[in-house]
Amino acid sequence: MSNQVISQTRLLEDAKSKTPTDCVKMEYVNFLFTDSPFLLHKDQLVKTIIDELQLDRNNVMTQVWEYSFPYTSKDNTNYVDSKIGMINHLWNTVDRSTESINTLLTDNDKLKIYDLFKHNTIYKDSGIAAIVKGLITAYNEIENNENAQYHFNTLKSRLYDTTDDYSQLEETERIVNEDLASATVTDILSDQNYSTYPESYSYIGNRVFYVYSFWARRQAEGNQDIVYLLLKQLDETLAPNQEEH
Template sequence: MKKLITFRRSLTIVSFATLIILSSCDKIIVADKETVEKEKTEYINQLNEKDSTITELTAKLKRHSELLELLHNELYEETVNKNSVIELFRGFDFFADKGKLCKTIVDLMKLREKNAITIFMGDRWYFYKGPDYERFSANNELGVMRILWNNIDRNTAYINAFLTEDVKQSIYAVFEDNTIYEDSGMSLMVSALLTAYNEIEMGEESNSHFFHLKQMLYDNSEESESYEHWKECRRIANELLVSEEVMSILSDESYATSSSNYIDVDHMIFYTYSFWCRRDREGNSEAVYQLLSEFHQNVAKY
């Protein structure tokens, strides 16, 4: 009888243990199933995101292929609509190699052959005609560069996003093993611009004259087309705004000595102050000042 009782107790214990084991296994199976379902959902979401990206890139590729065909056809006429080019590079890092881009600009402006005074104050309109100008010659590298030059976003956020620290270093490197910055007179120009900016910011009277000049430059009345209006703009810059220091910087004749390259000092003074009027109008004068200051500190050799 005792043996029977002992056997029954053993059987009960074994049954109970088996029940516990089976119950635990069931929980493990349920837990594993939940994990698998979660991972499955994550993988599906990742695949959907990739499919969405592929669809978006395919659409972009198709659109840009169509634009390339359009540009190809327009180039036969040696002109191209600016919007076609801008749209072509929208969303793409066309300026991937910023160092090469800077070198291209330096080469196109022929800074090794001509002085910067002439280029920026005489030929600058060849590069910049404003965003409303619709058609440029685009049958060469310079033509495409002019389109981009005239349409690049000039707000502070874009300037800072575009000119990262790595990009700045690439630009500085273009002037590293040469004296183009000094020989072309670019150093002189930047010094004058930086000095003028500080004087406008710090001097109440200078700031007042600057505000007056900006108002006149952006006056759209019929009177603004007259010679007298233009003459008054020049007078404000050359007589009321200019300081002795800026005058001294821009009076260095070594950068504009030949008859073909000559730019008078009055013109140089007017350019200096009208430059900041344009930047103020665009709302990026502080950012541009900071960039010019950093550029001068990193590139100037003396």
């Protein structure tokens, strides 16, 4: 075994043995309380996410998969080596109940976040607008259609099945593609309507699956109604503004 391989192996084993306290670099903690205090200035936190994901030139879903952000996990021992990693670590520790969301995100916070998108076309160009519209539409379909509710509940049970079986993943994809995905949502998320940026690593099938599985995760957290309301407010505020550019 070469010295390089031995060195890399030791580094990997060392990283695995570290606790969250060991792994978090101070520079990625400091920015939360100086450049963009997490609990004080949510607009600066969102701006940091926009900048780190480079959404001024990359479509949002490509970056979500590239950076695995936001990634929900009960394991908080992941190695934190970036600002996005630190924010993701916080994402997994913050209470995301309806009561907590209402407390953490005030009307003033929302106005400041909206303002980040009002003087540019990032909201539309990066595909955020299409994803938000797709999420809103999918939510309404599930809520107002008994057949969609049935298939959605089946999807949820499959997504949270602890059986480590690839066939489970295949079945969840089949449910979304064949039983849940409507022509309306598919059109909203189509390549033509999604993003003006290059769509590397972003495929319509992945986007459609994300939209429907998103609501399964929100229901598991019990915050689907408040999240839907926030998305509606975001879309109603920013969609007309994007048409002006």
